[in-house]
Amino acid sequence: MTLVRKRRHQQALRLSLPPPPPPSSTDDFHSPPPQPVTPPTSPDIIENLSDLSKLAVLGHGNGGTVYKVHHQRSSSIYALKVLRFNNQNNNAAAPMMREAEILKRVDSQFIVKCHAVFHTISGGGELCFVMEHMEGGSLYEALRAHERLSEDVISRVAQCVLKGLQYLHGTKIVHGDIKPSNLLINAKGEIKIADFGVSWIVGSGNVECCMGTCAYMSPERVDPERWDGDDNADGFAGDVWSVGVVVLECLVGHYPLIRMGEKPDWAALIWGICFGERLEIPESASPEFRSFVRRCLEKDWRKRGSVEELLQHPFVNNRSFTTSFASATSNNHGLLDFAFHA
Numbered sequence: 001m002t003l004v005r006k007r008r009h010q011q012a013l014r015l016s017l018p019p020p021p022p023p024s025s026t027d028d029f030h031s032p033p034p035q036p037v038t039p040p041t042s043p044d045i046i047e048n049l050s051d052l053s054k055l056a057v058l059g060h061g062n063g064g065t066v067y068k069v070h071h072q073r074s075s076s077i078y079a080l081k082v083l084r085f086n087n088q089n090n091n092a093a094a095p096m097m098r099e100a101e102i103l104k105r106v107d108s109q110f111i112v113k114c115h116a117v118f119h120t121i122s123g124g125g126e127l128c129f130v131m132e133h134m135e136g137g138s139l140y141e142a143l144r145a146h147e148r149l150s151e152d153v154i155s156r157v158a159q160c161v162l163k164g165l166q167y168l169h170g171t172k173i174v175h176g177d178i179k180p181s182n183l184l185i186n187a188k189g190e191i192k193i194a195d196f197g198v199s200w201i202v203g204s205g206n207v208e209c210c211m212g213t214c215a216y217m218s219p220e221r222v223d224p225e226r227w228d229g230d231d232n233a234d235g236f237a238g239d240v241w242s243v244g245v246v247v248l249e250c251l252v253g254h255y256p257l258i259r260m261g262e263k264p265d266w267a268a269l270i271w272g273i274c275f276g277e278r279l280e281i282p283e284s285a286s287p288e289f290r291s292f293v294r295r296c297l298e299k300d301w302r303k304r305g306s307v308e309e310l311l312q313h314p315f316v317n318n319r320s321f322t323t324s325f326a327s328a329t330s331n332n333h334g335l336l337d338f339a340f341h342a
């Protein structure tokens with residue numbers, strides 16, 4: 001079996017970055033004025049990184065840290081994701097440049113908004129993404145705090161994520177790393193997709209070394225030889241698979257493709273993704289939930305449900321909620337609030 005760590009259908013995009021400013025300081029926020037890489041796409045214009053003051057650390061990811069920051073001119077709060085790379089190493093910088101390029105393209109209510117990107121030379125090189133602050137943290141944190149979510153709430157999570165994917169796939173972007181820690185929640189309880197660190201644009205054609213989170217990867221990404229993922233799969237179906245894993249995880253309260261108590265090693269993971277036939281779906285799950293998860297977790301990507309199909313699925317469409325989405329979110333009782341208080 002070949003474990004694929006290479007992105008085979010993507011091209012390293014050339015980002016029209018200005019030349020890096022001359023070195024003079026090591027202070028992140030007081031180095032020579034970094035140049036904005038992307039113009040802000042919202043009325044919130046952030047012209048200088050030095051206008052942002054760090055308030056707290058929101059989290060850490062691979063290669064970077066996310067800070068809660070205050071923008072002095074607008075008195076607004078943002079999340080600042082700082083990715084460090086070695087300026088001499090173009091290979092290390094390429095995925096981050098691609099993330100900036102992709103963020104420049106996207107604008108949807110189901111995607112965490114990026115207001116500006118700055119390139120600095122601090123610490124050998126940094127890309128700083130000024131993001132919409134998602135006050136509720138990630139779905140990962142919500143699951144750790146509450147373990148399981150109700151089907152009503154999972155349905156809404158699925159709907160938001162699918163709508164985000166509908167937008168992304170419509171612009172030929174594969175997210176490539178849908179997982180609970182990349183689904184963020186705002187103060188209204190809305191779920192949005194974040195983190196385009198391993199995303200790619202279909203048809204851009206270059207070979208690029210890149211990897212998402214294996215646990216949420218589809219069979220055709222983990223084992224392309226067996227599942228004909230090498231030449232034909234476009235990646236969109238892989239995002240749908242990841243939605244299925246997330247949805248099932250929300251109901252059972254743990255990573256669902258490995259049995260409870262089973263040693264979560266690499267072999268178990270690969271077995272669960274590529275060969276495991278039995279899905280652990282609780283007896284109490286509704287027929288709609290079962291059917292939805294099965295359409296997402298169809299191992300053969302050609303037979304898997306598409307985003308369009310799943311948006312019409314009874315689990316997310318025309319579901320009779322005990323509370324409507326609008327009323328659940330209208331008074332600041334967002335969809336997760338609704339889940340926990342239902």
Ligand SMILES: Nc1ncnc2c1ncn2[C@@H]1O[C@H](COP(=O)(O)OP(=O)(O)OP(=O)(O)O)[C@@H](O)[C@H]1O
Nearest residue numbers: 058059060061062066079131132133134138181195
């Ligand atoms: N816009 C945001 N608003 C609020 N919190 C955020 C925001 N973006 C990220 N975070 C927090 O910071 C954490 C780290 O985010 P980051 O995107 O760097 O990495 P990750 O997705 O958790 O991990 P990985 O790098 O492995 O994908 C997130 O899990 C989340 O808790």
